Amino acid sequence: DAEITQSPRHKITETGRQVTLACHQTWNHNNMFWYRQDLGHGLRLIHYSYGVQDTNKGEVSDGYSVSRSNTEDLPLTLESAASSQTSVYFCASRGQGSEAFFGQGTRLTVV
Amino acid sequence: AQSVAQPEDQVNVAEGNPLTVKCTYSVSGNPYLFWYVQYPNRGLQFLLKYITGDNLVKGSYGFEAEFNKSQTSFHLKKPSALVSDSALYFCAVRESNTGFQKLVFGTGTRLLVSP
Numbered sequence: 431d432a433e434i435t436q437s438p439r440h441k442i443t444e445t446g447r448q449v450t451l452a453c454h455q456t457w458n459h460n461n462m463f464w465y466r467q468d469l470g471h472g473l474r475l476i477h478y479s480y481g482v483q484d485t486n487k488g489e490v491s492d493g494y495s496v497s498r499s500n501t502e503d504l505p506l507t508l509e510s511a512a513s514s515q516t517s518v519y520f521c522a523s524r525g526q527g528s529e530a531f532f533g534q535g536t537r538l539t540v541v
Numbered sequence: 542a543q544s545v546a547q548p549e550d551q552v553n554v555a556e557g558n559p560l561t562v563k564c565t566y567s568v569s570g571n572p573y574l575f576w577y578v579q580y581p582n583r584g585l586q587f588l589l590k591y592i593t594g595d596n597l598v599k600g601s602y603g604f605e606a607e608f609n610k611s612q613t614s615f616h617l618k619k620p621s622a623l624v625s626d627s628a629l630y631f632c633a634v635r636e637s638n639t640g641f642q643k644l645v646f647g648t649g650t651r652l653l654v655s656p
Contacts, residue, residue, distance in 0.1 A: 465646075471648060472631060472647055472648035520585065522585075532577075534583060
């Protein structure tokens with residue numbers, strides 16, 4: 431079955447380190463998204479991509495970057511991790527249909 | 542800009558009773574509306590959607606939602622709650638008549654079904 435997977439599931443890193451979270455989908459979806467989930471804020475959009483070589487900023491993009499070199503992957507990079515980036519991160523993809531499909535999430539702790 | 546409001550942080554209901562989780566939205570055009578459910582330590586799972594057509598939409602696990610354009614609402618309902626329905630529920634909206642694909646989420650409502 432097609433799926434969307436995130437790795438790692440849990441990550442602890444130090445302030446100032448560069449961190450990359452992986453997202454891989456096997457649906458061949460063009461649209462991919464990164465959200466962060468924080469108590470009281472729900473899910474907020476970090477970056478999104480409509481296809482290969484396309485990337486766009488979401489509402490909370492500062493300190494994050496993404497790249498889209500192929501259809502399957504949209505890695506999220508924290509250039510210099512900060513404690514404010516401690517969160518649960520979700521990747522999602524969407525094809526021609528309306529609904530998005532979500533990965534299991536990555537819990538990131540910045541100490 | 543699109544927005545979604547879920548006015549209740551938590552809804553408590555006894556097993557067997559009907560449940561309602563409220564959602565109101567704001568978009569400038571026609572909405573695509575969605576409900577997702579999140580179980581502990583899991584990702585979001587799609588429950589149901591409204592695109593067009595009948596205002597009452599049926600989804601997974603016996604859930605349904607009613608689209609009300611005049612009240613800009615899309616409340617999630619189930620006739621008889623199960624303890625296993627206890628989870629975090631998110632409403633989301635996307636504009637249908639633009640090329641913009643962004644899905645905007647509410648802050649979530651925790652549903653607690655007691656035995």
